[in-house]
Amino acid sequence: MRLEVDIAGKTFKSAAGGQHDVLAGINFALGAGEVGVFVGPSGCGKSTMLRIIAGLDPDYQGRVSRPAGARIGMVFQEPRLLPWRSVEENVRLAAPRADEAKLSALFAILELNAHRSHFPGELSLGLARRVALARAFAVEPDFLILDEPLASLDDALAARLRDQIAVLVDSRTVTTLLVTHNTDDAVRLGDRVFLLSPRPARFLADLSIRTSRSARGEAEIAAIKADIARRTNGDLTERDAS
Amino acid sequence: MPNLLSFALFVATWWIASLLTGEAKLPAPPAVLTVVIAEARSGALFFNLGVTLARVALAFTLAMTLGAAIGYLMGRVRLANRLGDPWLILLLNLPALVVIVLAYIWAGLTEVAAIAAIAVNKLPTAVVTLREGARALDAALDEMAAVFAVPRWRTFRHVILPQLAPYIAAAARSGLSLVWKIVLVAELLGRPNGVGFEIGVAFHLFDIPLLLAYSLSFAAVVLVIETLLVQPFEARVSRWRPRAA
Numbered sequence: 001m002r003l004e005v006d007i008a009g010k011t012f013k014s015a016a017g018g019q020h021d022v023l024a025g026i027n028f029a030l031g032a033g034e035v036g037v038f039v040g041p042s043g044c045g046k047s048t049m050l051r052i053i054a055g056l057d058p059d060y061q062g063r064v065s066r067p068a069g070a071r072i073g074m075v076f077q078e079p080r081l082l083p084w085r086s087v088e089e090n091v092r093l094a095a096p097r098a099d100e101a102k103l104s105a106l107f108a109i110l111e112l113n114a115h116r117s118h119f120p121g122e123l124s125l126g127l128a129r130r131v132a133l134a135r136a137f138a139v140e141p142d143f144l145i146l147d148e149p150l151a152s153l154d155d156a157l158a159a160r161l162r163d164q165i166a167v168l169v170d171s172r173t174v175t176t177l178l179v180t181h182n183t184d185d186a187v188r189l190g191d192r193v194f195l196l197s198p199r200p201a202r203f204l205a206d207l208s209i210r211t212s213r214s215a216r217g218e219a220e221i222a223a224i225k226a227d228i229a230r231r232t233n234g235d236l237t238e239r240d241a242s
Numbered sequence: 243m244p245n246l247l248s249f250a251l252f253v254a255t256w257w258i259a260s261l262l263t264g265e266a267k268l269p270a271p272p273a274v275l276t277v278v279i280a281e282a283r284s285g286a287l288f289f290n291l292g293v294t295l296a297r298v299a300l301a302f303t304l305a306m307t308l309g310a311a312i313g314y315l316m317g318r319v320r321l322a323n324r325l326g327d328p329w330l331i332l333l334l335n336l337p338a339l340v341v342i343v344l345a346y347i348w349a350g351l352t353e354v355a356a357i358a359a360i361a362v363n364k365l366p367t368a369v370v371t372l373r374e375g376a377r378a379l380d381a382a383l384d385e386m387a388a389v390f391a392v393p394r395w396r397t398f399r400h401v402i403l404p405q406l407a408p409y410i411a412a413a414a415r416s417g418l419s420l421v422w423k424i425v426l427v428a429e430l431l432g433r434p435n436g437v438g439f440e441i442g443v444a445f446h447l448f449d450i451p452l453l454l455a456y457s458l459s460f461a462a463v464v465l466v467i468e469t470l471l472v473q474p475f476e477a478r479v480s481r482w483r484p485r486a487a
């Protein structure tokens with residue numbers, strides 16, 4: 001499933017009546033199964049871009065084309081679970097046709113089996129994030145949209161969850177968009193890395209990483225990170241709360 | 243246990259007050275109990291309570307269904323709110339007596355007029371409460387349901403309705419107490435049976451034991467319905483909250 005995005009511009013009207021340009025020129029295409037990672041400073045308009053691509057915001061200039069009937073799985077910045085439904089019910093609401101075997105396998109990868117009947121209010125943020133991931137994968141999406149799924153988690157937990165995402169993304173052909181402001185996550189997960197400027201966001205660079213995710217060595221990762229740092233003049237920070 | 247103590251205190255206060263004011267103005271508990279038993283034996287008590295309860299049930303259901311639908315619409319659609327708001331303010335501030343009297347004049351002393359009048363009195367409070375509920379709906383969850391293409395009915399049932407449940411419970415609670423009060427007035431003014439009618443008869447005959455017998459039986463029924471129906475419902479819809487209010 002191929003995704004073509006051409007967003008010429010997006011403006012917000014603020015409550016005071018002023019106009020703010022959020023996106024200036026976002027133009028890319030992702031082939032089936034490719035993982036595109038978008039890296040940019042906080043507040044540059046990444047989430048707005050994802051909302052437009054997901055079809056949640058029709059008010060923009062440009063065009064987004066994805067095949068009709070394509071299934072979308074999305075992980076929002078906050079987990080957005082229904083607090084009045086259990087973990088399993090939350091997943092099943094989005095994926096009513098998921099069979100028990102597939103759900104069990106998914107819960108096993110994300111280490112959620114012990115929490116199936118818990119309510120979201122009883123979960124830590126890290127667990128709630130994983131439930132949101134499980135929900136997005138349970139629908140067997142053609143497009144997977146991840147909006148900073150690792151933000152405000154401690155480094156060890158973020159690294160584990162990142163590896164789980166990598167396993168899931170490689171387990172089937174799913175065109176993935178991932179937004180982050182952490183270059184480490186970007187380089188370890190992406191097939192292509194798009195660097196975004198501060199607001200209004202436009203592309204600074206479009207890097208392709210040819211080595212497969214599992215084969216990337218630490219030296220190669222460090223080299224790509226250095227390249228990104230050079231291109232963005234150190235605008236991007238390490239992981240922090242956002 | 244505290245409930246029982248509270249009930250005993252009520253009976254004791256009543257008894258002492260009756261001794262102080264005299265049997266003529268305030269009969270003692272046994273005198274009233276005798277009348278309750280006599281009315282129960284003849285079947286009149288259950289018949290009248292039943293008739294009143296049926297009116298309450300009909301008017302309440304009608305007002306809650308319509309009020310919830312209108313309130314939801316007004317909370318979600320700005321134009322509906324603009325159109326409905328003046329009517330809402332008018333209905334909210336219209337005295338119950340005016341509605342009941344006008345209903346009896348226009349539709350005759352009929353069952354339909356009585357139930358419609360009671361429902362119209364309760365309707366605006368249900369609308370206001372549900373409108374607040376619809377305004378407070380979480381847009382983030384709506385987006386979640388939209389991205390995952392959850393069908394409309396499932397979204398309503400699993401995403402919208404649980405958010406409205408506390409508002410529905412609040413509207414039911416306040417609405418029920420309003421309907422309890424108004425139904426008796428409607429019966430007093432234009433129905434040939436029911437608790438309100440019997441209280442009217444007792445008033446004309448100055449039959450205070452009969453008046454108290456019906457009032458207290460009615461109050462007992464209200465209490466039973468509150469504890470057996472309304473409170474369990476509230477507890478059920480808020481069971482997911484870590485600590486229920």
